[in-house]
Amino acid sequence: MMTREAAISLLIAAGLLAAPLLGNAFDEPFVITLATKVAILGLAGTGLNIALGYGGMVSLGHAAFFGLGGYVAGILASHALNYEPLFTAPLLVEGTTQMLIIWPVAIVVSGVAALVIGALSLRTTGVFFIMITLAFAQMVYYFAISWPAYGGEDGLSIYIRNEFPGLNTLNPLHFFAICYVLLILAIGLSFLLSQSRFGLALNGARQNAQRLATVGISPFRVKLTAFVISGMMAGLAGALYADLNRFVSPSMLSWHTSGEIMVFVILGGTRRLFGPTAGAALYIVLENTLGDVSEHWLLLLGALLVALVLFARGGVIGILAGQPRHA
Amino acid sequence: MTVSLIVEQLLNGLQFGFMLFLMAAGLTLIFGVMGLINLAHGSFYMIGAFACAAVAAATGSYWVGLAASLAAAAAAGALVEVAVIRRLYRRDHLDQVLATFALILVFSEGTRWVFGSFPLYLTVPDFLSGPVALPGGIDYPLFRFAIILIGLVIAGGLFLLIARTRLGIRIRAGESDREMIAALGVDIRKLYTTVFAIGAALAGLAGALVGTIQSVQVGMGEPVLILAFVVIIIGGLGSIVGALVSAILVGLADTLGRFLLPVAFDTFMDSSTANNVGSALASMLIYILMALVLFLRPTGLFGTRAH
Numbered sequence: 246m247m248t249r250e251a252a253i254s255l256l257i258a259a260g261l262l263a264a265p266l267l268g269n270a271f272d273e274p275f276v277i278t279l280a281t282k283v284a285i286l287g288l289a290g291t292g293l294n295i296a297l298g299y300g301g302m303v304s305l306g307h308a309a310f311f312g313l314g315g316y317v318a319g320i321l322a323s324h325a326l327n328y329e330p331l332f333t334a335p336l337l338v339e340g341t342t343q344m345l346i347i348w349p350v351a352i353v354v355s356g357v358a359a360l361v362i363g364a365l366s367l368r369t370t371g372v373f374f375i376m377i378t379l380a381f382a383q384m385v386y387y388f389a390i391s392w393p394a395y396g397g398e399d400g401l402s403i404y405i406r407n408e409f410p411g412l413n414t415l416n417p418l419h420f421f422a423i424c425y426v427l428l429i430l431a432i433g434l435s436f437l438l439s440q441s442r443f444g445l446a447l448n449g450a451r452q453n454a455q456r457l458a459t460v461g462i463s464p465f466r467v468k469l470t471a472f473v474i475s476g477m478m479a480g481l482a483g484a485l486y487a488d489l490n491r492f493v494s495p496s497m498l499s500w501h502t503s504g505e506i507m508v509f510v511i512l513g514g515t516r517r518l519f520g521p522t523a524g525a526a527l528y529i530v531l532e533n534t535l536g537d538v539s540e541h542w543l544l545l546l547g548a549l550l551v552a553l554v555l556f557a558r559g560g561v562i563g564i565l566a567g568q569p570r571h572a
Numbered sequence: 573m574t575v576s577l578i579v580e581q582l583l584n585g586l587q588f589g590f591m592l593f594l595m596a597a598g599l600t601l602i603f604g605v606m607g608l609i610n611l612a613h614g615s616f617y618m619i620g621a622f623a624c625a626a627v628a629a630a631t632g633s634y635w636v637g638l639a640a641s642l643a644a645a646a647a648a649g650a651l652v653e654v655a656v657i658r659r660l661y662r663r664d665h666l667d668q669v670l671a672t673f674a675l676i677l678v679f680s681e682g683t684r685w686v687f688g689s690f691p692l693y694l695t696v697p698d699f700l701s702g703p704v705a706l707p708g709g710i711d712y713p714l715f716r717f718a719i720i721l722i723g724l725v726i727a728g729g730l731f732l733l734i735a736r737t738r739l740g741i742r743i744r745a746g747e748s749d750r751e752m753i754a755a756l757g758v759d760i761r762k763l764y765t766t767v768f769a770i771g772a773a774l775a776g777l778a779g780a781l782v783g784t785i786q787s788v789q790v791g792m793g794e795p796v797l798i799l800a801f802v803v804i805i806i807g808g809l810g811s812i813v814g815a816l817v818s819a820i821l822v823g824l825a826d827t828l829g830r831f832l833l834p835v836a837f838d839t840f841m842d843s844s845t846a847n848n849v850g851s852a853l854a855s856m857l858i859y860i861l862m863a864l865v866l867f868l869r870p871t872g873l874f875g876t877r878a879h
Contacts, residue, residue, distance in 0.1 A: 297666070303665060303666050303669065305669065365863060365866075365867060368866070368867065368870055369866055369870050371665060372603070372609055372665055372809060373805065373809075373866060373870060373871075375609070375665060375669065376801055376802075376805045376862075377805070377862070377863060377866050379798065379801070380802060380805075380859045380862045380863060381859070381863065383798060383859050384856045384859040384860065384863075387852075387855035387856050387859070388852055388855070388856055390855065391848070391851050391852040391854075391855045392848065392852050393848060500794075500798065504611075504669075504673045507669070507670065507673075508670065508673070508674075511666070511670050541681045541682075541684065541685050542681075543677045543678075543680070543681040544677065544678055544681035544682055544685065546674075546677060547674045547675065547676070547677030547678035547679075547681065548674075548678055549674075550670065550671070550673075550674030550677070551656055551671050551674045551675060551678070554660075554663075554667050554670050554671040554674065555656065555659050555660075555671065558667075
């Protein structure tokens with residue numbers, strides 16, 4: 246029998262797919278853009294959920310991976326468009342506008358960053374972990390601001406959206422389809438991870454690291470692996486986000502972005518497969534509807550978030566699906 | 573590069589350090605006593621600056637404005653503590669981060685609503701404007717010099733408050749065992765509200781003073797907030813002495829780094845690259861410092877227990 250959460254998840258997946266199709270049918274292209282944004286930010290949140298939800302690692306620095314992914318897309322594209330190679334020695338590396346090359350590079354770059362940041366940060370726990378991940382993200386942020394080669398504070402424009410073989414990425418529906426498929430794949434991967442031996446170990450590392458260590462599994466390695474996977478997903482999302490806006494700027498790396506990704510996860514429900522997507526959808530819908538009510542919509546959003554934290558624990562999916570799965 | 577330039581940068585670093593201390597002292601007290609991470613602390617800094625600018629403009633007196641900054645920030649702090657923060661003490665850090673992150677949105681947008689998006693400016697009161705002549709023929713802005721002195725006085729006052737007064741005893745007792753002091757008949761809720769308001773007032777004062785040198789605008793608290801977090805992490809969470817030492821360390825490292833690193837790289841690179849590398853590294857310097865401290869001493873310089 247299907248659980249209530251599974252039914253809600255299916256509904257969310259179907260709703261996110263239906264929105265841009267309806268937007269297309271009723272000639273509301275803006276809806277497609279919003280749905281694409283939900284899919285991309287949902288992907289970033291799905292990444293963070295692995296660290297924060299399943300691994301219990303409260304990272305306030307995921308903007309670093311998100312932004313690095315974005316900069317990979319921006320930098321590779323700008324080199325390709327200027328016909329300037331990235332490196333000439335020791336081997337010639339040229340820029341590219343192929344998403345199929347950009348994505349793996351974004352994933353590897355953000356993965357390596359997550360490996361370094363994670364390995365250093367996981368020496369600490371609790372508040373110290375929150376703050377040290379924040380500090381590393383700020384390092385990357387200030388580096389991006391003060392390094393002039395790729396636009397510095399002004400950011401970097403991607404004049405033509407990068408390409409995907411067989412699709413016209415400038416068609417909003419095609420680009421949405423790419424993002425949606427990647428989101429579903431990431432959620433699928435999260436599901437497989439959570440069901441696997443590794444997922445059980447990660448659960449153990451979150452709940453009682455000492456016990457996990459006594460059965461012969463190193464909590465550090467399990468957590469670090471989860472942190473790297475989490476960072477990679479955020480990096481991929483960043484590359485897509487850069488392509489959506491055709492623009493990368495240090496604001497993708499700012500701590501506000503880290504906070505927002507965290508808001509998606511918690512708004513939707515931590516340790517819920519579709520939680521981050523639901524959270525991102527709610528956030529973006531609120532942003533756009535409250536924005537019509539008042540130009541000071543952030544005030545309303547902030548108040549709403551405070552109320553949610555205080556009175557509705559477990560996020561949207563927690564409210565709808567009832568009983569949190571036993572933690 | 574002259575000696576007077578270096579002395580001036582040293583003084584700037586000190587001044588920055590003392591302002592960071594005013595922010596960090598409140599943060600670290602709140603964390604030490606209540607175990608709360610308050611991301612909205614930067615909002616009190618902003619509220620203090622706006623209150624000072626508005627009241628100084630209305631009354632024509634900078635000092636009334638400064639008093640208003642303390643009062644407004646303390647009042648905002650007490651209000652938020654009673655309405656929201658109080659419910660977060662027993663929650664995990666994740667909830668605290670999220671709720672106080674949301675509070676930043678509320679405060680920033682609320683301030684934008686009342687005061688608009690344009691920055692306000694404060695004028696330095698007459699008898700503090702102009703330079704002061706320091707020994708060795710160094711001219712230094714008198715107001716910045718006054719800020720250093722104010723910082724020193726407040727730091728001293730805070731230490732006296734904590735070491736010598738009844739309230740201080742309660743704060744220290746609250747840090748070590750909150751159940752016990754509640755059992756001894758101390759109204760713990762009132763104590764928490766008081767501590768929170770004191771922390772907010774210090775942040776508000778810092779905002780008003782820095783707002784006088786720079787400008788008063790929405791969002792001004794956030795960069796300072798993150799620096800203040802770096803300060804209390806380096807100093808050790810909950811330690812006021814640690815906050816003072818590390819605030820001055822961070823203030824000096826940041827100011828001198830921005831000044832010296834480009835010059836240092838210039839000795840072995842061409843000057844435009846040196847400038848880029850130097851300023852990029854300088855802006856990351858204190859975060860590198862923090863990562864180093866945490867790596868070598870995960871509880872901070874003066875921290876005793878892990879939280």
